[in-house]
Amino acid sequence: MGDKVLMKGNEALAEAAIMAGCRHYFGYPITPQTEVAAYLAKRMPLVDGTFLQAESEIAAINMVIGVASAGKRVMTSSSSPGISLKSEGLSYLAGCDLPALVINVQRGGPGLGGIQPSQSDYFHATRGAGHGDFHMLVLAPASVQEMASLVFKGFDLADKYRMTTMILADGTIGQMMEPVSLDMGEVKHYDKPWAVTGTKGERTHNIVNSLSLLPEELEQWNFKRYERYAEIEKNEALYESFLTEDADIVIVAFGVAARVARNAIVAARAKGIKAGLIRPITLWPFPKSALKEAAKTAKAFVSVELSMGQMIEDIELAIRCTRPVLLCNRAGGMIPTPEEVLAKIEKADRIGGEN
Amino acid sequence: MKRVTLFAGHYGSGKTNLAVNYALKLAGSGLKTLIADLDIVNPYFRTRDSQTELDEAGIRIIVSPYANSNVDVPALPDEMYAVTDDKSYHCVIDVGGDDRGALALGRLSPALREENDFDMLFVVNFYRPLTRDWESALTVMREIELASGMRFTGIVNNSNLGQLTKAEDVAATDVRARELAAQSGLKLLTTTVKEELAAKTPDSIENITPIRLHFRGDWVIY
Numbered sequence: 001m002g003d004k005v006l007m008k009g010n011e012a013l014a015e016a017a018i019m020a021g022c023r024h025y026f027g028y029p030i031t032p033q034t035e036v037a038a039y040l041a042k043r044m045p046l047v048d049g050t051f052l053q054a055e056s057e058i059a060a061i062n063m064v065i066g067v068a069s070a071g072k073r074v075m076t077s078s079s080s081p082g083i084s085l086k087s088e089g090l091s092y093l094a095g096c097d098l099p100a101l102v103i104n105v106q107r108g109g110p111g112l113g114g115i116q117p118s119q120s121d122y123f124h125a126t127r128g129a130g131h132g133d134f135h136m137l138v139l140a141p142a143s144v145q146e147m148a149s150l151v152f153k154g155f156d157l158a159d160k161y162r163m164t165t166m167i168l169a170d171g172t173i174g175q176m177m178e179p180v181s182l183d184m185g186e187v188k189h190y191d192k193p194w195a196v197t198g199t200k201g202e203r204t205h206n207i208v209n210s211l212s213l214l215p216e217e218l219e220q221w222n223f224k225r226y227e228r229y230a231e232i233e234k235n236e237a238l239y240e241s242f243l244t245e246d247a248d249i250v251i252v253a254f255g256v257a258a259r260v261a262r263n264a265i266v267a268a269r270a271k272g273i274k275a276g277l278i279r280p281i282t283l284w285p286f287p288k289s290a291l292k293e294a295a296k297t298a299k300a301f302v303s304v305e306l307s308m309g310q311m312i313e314d315i316e317l318a319i320r321c322t323r324p325v326l327l328c329n330r331a332g333g334m335i336p337t338p339e340e341v342l343a344k345i346e347k348a349d350r351i352g353g354e355n
Numbered sequence: 356m357k358r359v360t361l362f363a364g365h366y367g368s369g370k371t372n373l374a375v376n377y378a379l380k381l382a383g384s385g386l387k388t389l390i391a392d393l394d395i396v397n398p399y400f401r402t403r404d405s406q407t408e409l410d411e412a413g414i415r416i417i418v419s420p421y422a423n424s425n426v427d428v429p430a431l432p433d434e435m436y437a438v439t440d441d442k443s444y445h446c447v448i449d450v451g452g453d454d455r456g457a458l459a460l461g462r463l464s465p466a467l468r469e470e471n472d473f474d475m476l477f478v479v480n481f482y483r484p485l486t487r488d489w490e491s492a493l494t495v496m497r498e499i500e501l502a503s504g505m506r507f508t509g510i511v512n513n514s515n516l517g518q519l520t521k522a523e524d525v526a527a528t529d530v531r532a533r534e535l536a537a538q539s540g541l542k543l544l545t546t547t548v549k550e551e552l553a554a555k556t557p558d559s560i561e562n563i564t565p566i567r568l569h570f571r572g573d574w575v576i577y
Binding site: 004005006007008011015031032035039042108113114115116171172175177178179332333 | 366367397398399400424425426427480482483484485487515516517519
């Protein structure tokens with residue numbers, strides 16, 4: 001482990017991007033992710049990189065498409081309303097099979113909403129980031145250290161699968177400060193023979209494009225893309241377990257909600273209730289097999305979310321509704337308390353056996 | 356002791372926590388105390404998080420009406436002029452981070468300079484990534500002076516790694532803090548440590564101030 005520094009989540013992810021070889025950042029300020037831009041405005045010039053404050057979020061995501069087409073690592077960041085604006089570009093990135101890293105430090109919505117933390121863009125990130133059939137790889141950090149490590153991993157996955165990786169953080173993880181080790185290891189390099197880098201008269205033109213004039217061809221592109229998605233679902237799902245081996249009640253929570261849930265689980269255990277946590281680190285692919293496995297012995301599940309209940313649908317799908325799934329949630333910028341989670345665990349413990 | 360004490364420094368150096376600690380200390384010694392949060396940068400972690408404790412100590416809090424709310428308006432409250440208008444108070448000013456945050460101080464600096472009864476303390480945490488050595492800390496110091504129109508009068512070494520700080524982490528920064536003092540021509544007034552570490556800190560470090568960490572939220576421990 002290298003020297004520790006004390007960083008904000010937003011700063012840690014910005015520094016990790018530089019360490020991962022990203023030298024192009026395009027963005028537009030919005031709370032609670034502004035520190036990403038502020039940090040990179042200072043750092044990029046020192047590493048001969050490009051920091052550009054675009055005229056809008058839409059302009060920024062289109063600049064990302066340009067740099068990604070040239071085969072370079074590139075990043076943009078925003079918070080919920082700004083991510084909505086980028087949606088068209090996210091669809092084009094998928095249609096062009098381009099690797100890119102997009103950060104969403106979520107705040108309460110819908111609409112302008114507020115600046116306090118939220119997880120209510122779960123549906124957007126995992127299902128509806130734009131028009132057409134596509135997925136993004138979605139990573140959910142739960143600590144400042146993970147803000148750094150998942151950025152590193154996110155760039156890697158993006159290059160490996162020629163896809164957009166979205167870091168789906170929340171305002172709390174973006175704003176909080178924790179010690180971080182920035183010892184990230186080696187940067188993996190990927191050949192990008194498809195990149196638009198100039199033929200130098202030595203090869204045919206590369207074309208990066210999402211338009212197909214033939215429906216038969218466009219269908220094949222979609223089929224191929226989904227073969228890749230199937231491979232990712234098989235190989236890349238990540239999660240962390242906490243006290244699940246003997247758990248009657250399994251909490252599923254990501255990001256800041258998982259931190260709250262851990263405190264509640266410890267409290268529940270002290271009261272004699274066997275509670276445990278599955279924390280999805282990848283939201284797409286969702287760690288379905290871990291949940292299916294847990295459903296064999298658990299009585300009930302509790303989904304803890306900073307939304308009106310979005311991930312709960314993936315939990316129910318993963319376990320095929322074989323166990324009751326309760327929702328413990330706050331919305332609009334509020335965070336559930338450990339006491340609220342504990343109350344829900346106790347309720348799940350009461351009703352769990354009835355299923 | 357001066358009537359007004361300003362805490363300024365790099366973004367995330369721990370100014371708010373230090374300002375709250377200092378205000379509670381002043382009030383505890385019987386002084387009529389006011390704390391003004393002039394942060395126009397930070398959206399979440401603010402003086403208001405410690406409101407109950409400050410209220411109980413009888414400290415007047417001046418803070419933007421929008422702090423900790425759902426709107427992002429970098430507004431300063433008109434009430435902040437009490438700092439220079441009402442001299443019956445001992446004032447603690449929590450300045451926003453970096454030169455950008457210190458810009459807001461320009462509104463008060465002419466009156467503060469005219470009265471000339473203030474200390475402006477440079478708060479430094481050598482574990483922050485952009486102030487890891489005395490050179491970069493000195494650059495930030497000069498940038499803040501330029502933006503605020505005020506000169507620093509002393510240095511507080513507030514180096515920490517949050518809740519996980521150990522006594523040796525603090526001790527390891529002492530050389531840098533002394534060098535910053537020598538290079539800037541300012542006095543290293545004190546080195547802060549968490550209360551529970553005060554006894555474990557080596558004697559070679561002079562003028563230790565034990566402080567309490569004020570945190571918001573149940574999700575901090577992980």
